[in-house]
Amino acid sequence: MDTFLTPIDQPRGLVMKLVYFFTRRQFGKVLAPLKVHSARLPLGFGMFYGKVSQLDKKLELSPELVMLVRQQVSRINICLFCIDTSRYVAIQAFMNVNRFDALDEYETSPLFSPAERALLDYVTALTKDKNVSPATFSRLAEYYSERQICEIVWLVASEHLYNITNIGLNIHSDMLCDISKRKS
Secondary structure, eight states, X not given: OOOOOOTTTSOTTOOHHHHTTOOHHHHSSOOOHHHHHHHTSXXXXXXXXXXXXXXXXXXXXXXXXXXXXXXXXXXHHTOHHHHHHHHHHHHHTTOOHHHHHTGGGTTTOTTSOHHHHHHHHHHHHHHHHSOOOHHHHHHHHHHSOHXXXXXXXXXXXXXXXXXXXXXXXXXXXXXXXXXXXXXO
């Protein structure tokens, strides 16, 4: 059984960089980034995030599409913690990080398929405008099933909650990507 710090044991505001310096002898295992993040929040948030993580594993969408959706929502909402965390997860899972870098130009970048462009148009409209035109929805429906569209809406909504929580609690980037680069 893994040993992790509980929210009560975890000092609030602990910068993620410090976690990587903890030894196995002290804590049994180095904390995963999302466990550290959850430890900084009230217990209810950590429980919600754990449930979201479980649900994400049951999605029909590929893990890379899931992370692209989450990254796009985070970028629009300017949640620095979530931007960094999504990128960290992509690096750790050996996803094509160039695609995350190219999200600004997804409409013209050859790194994205027409299906992914339709997805990102939908995600962008839903996040920015909280409204999607019938044409945008129809284009999305050409490539994705009803279940997958529901999953996309779930991803946008749950990521928006993550973003608003972090922004509201002044939780910023923990520089996970920088740490990841140094470990390589």
